[in-house]
Amino acid sequence: MSVKLNPLLRFDKGLEEVVRQQTQPSSLPRRGTLAPNHVSTRPMVEDVLFPPALHEDIAAYFSPVMEDSSILLPARYRDILQSLIEKMHEAGRLQPDYTALFERSAEFLTALKDDYLELVDRRQAHIHG
Numbered sequence: 001m002s003v004k005l006n007p008l009l010r011f012d013k014g015l016e017e018v019v020r021q022q023t024q025p026s027s028l029p030r031r032g033t034l035a036p037n038h039v040s041t042r043p044m045v046e047d048v049l050f051p052p053a054l055h056e057d058i059a060a061y062f063s064p065v066m067e068d069s070s071i072l073l074p075a076r077y078r079d080i081l082q083s084l085i086e087k088m089h090e091a092g093r094l095q096p097d098y099t100a101l102f103e104r105s106a107e108f109l110t111a112l113k114d115d116y117l118e119l120v121d122r123r124q125a126h127i128h129g
Helices: 015-020 045-049 052-063 076-096 094-127
Strands: none
Touching: 076 094
16 A cells, blocks of 8 residues: 655655745735725734723624714703604504504603603712712
C-alpha cells in the first residue's frame, strides 16, 4: 500500500520557494468593491478585541427604538397619553366584548397621566421654587 502525499502539505519548502510559487500576482481591489470615501466605516478590530458584555447585548436588544424624540417633551407626552386614553374608550365602545379590558387600560393610562402631571408639577416647583 502506497501513501500519496498532498503536494500542498510538504514542509520542506523554504520561504523563498513559497513566495516564488505564488500563482496570483498582487493587485489592487476591483473597482466598486471598496467603500466610498464619503461612507463612514467602523473598524472591526474593536469588535473582536472588545466584544460587548452580555448585559450590553441584552440592553441593546430590549431597548426601544425611538424615531421621534419629541415624545420626551412633557406637553407632547401628555397629549399622547390623552389620545391613547380616548382611543381606549373608543375601542371599548366599538368592541362590546372587550369593553372591560379597554376601560381598565384607559384607567391605567389615566392614572399614569395623573402621576406624570404631578411629577412635572413637582419638577417645575423645584426648579422655580
